[in-house]
Each structure stands twice: as structure tokens, then as C-alpha cells.
Amino acid sequence: MTDVRVTYDEAVDAAYVHLTEPRAHVTSARMYPCDPVDTDGMINLDFDEQGRLIGIEVLAASSQLPEYLLRSAERPDCGGA
Template identity: 70%
Template sequence: MADLRVTYDETANAAYVYLTDPQVRTRSSRMYPCDPVEVDGMINLDFDEQGRLIGIEILRASSKLPEYLLASSERLDADGA
């Protein structure tokens, strides 16, 4: 199983799940916002120039992602571990 890179900013309560090779720098070409009513929050899907899904931004992350994933994520906030 491949390692999954997840960053989390507890202050903003925002997480980002990277779906790309960590050795390759990939730029987002297009962002698709999921319907906030349907998902009870804001989730954005990032795609590269070839239309491949490269990452997922999750706002209100503590209510959307499992605690173990947030606890093991790379912290971006000043209070992070």
C-alpha cells in the first residue's frame, strides 16, 4: 500500500490529502468544489492538466476525517506536533 500524505491545520480545521507521487511536483490545473449542502461542509477536488485527481481539500476536517488520520498528519499550524 502506498503512503498517503495528509496535511492538517487545526487552527483553520483544514486538511489536504495528496494523491500524487511525493517525489514529483504536480500543479493543480482545475478545482471542482463539491456541493457544500450535499457533503455538509466544503470539499474541493484538485485535478492536473490531464484531468487526473491529484488532491482533496477538506474544510471542517475534524468532522469529515477519522481522528487517527488527523493525528498522524503533517501539521501546518503553529501549535502542531
């Protein structure tokens, strides 16, 4: 099973699911905003220059993602998980 890196910033209630190699420094070339119907959040899809999906940003993450995932996510505001 592959581990996926997830970061969560509780101050702004935003999570990011990283879909790249853990040590790779990949920048987003294009962002596609998604506004799911009947939800309280927003999802942004980030793509690299080759059009590959590199990450998923979830706004209002506490209402969109499972609590266990947010508890185990890295916290950029705390220097790690």
C-alpha cells in the same frame, strides 16, 4: 499498501489528501468544489492539466475525517507531523 500523504492545518480546520508522488511538485490546473448534502463541510477536488485527480481538500475536516487520520497528518504550521 501505498501510503497517502495527508496534511492538516488545525487553525483553519482543513486537511489535504495528496494523491501524487511524495516529492513531485504538481500544481492544480482545475478545482471542482463539492458541497455534500447533509454535512457540515466542503470538499474540493484538484485536477492536473491532464485531468488526473491530484488531491482532495477537506474543509471542516475535524467533523468529516477520522480523528486518527488528523492526529497522524503532517502539520504545516508545526513543520511536519
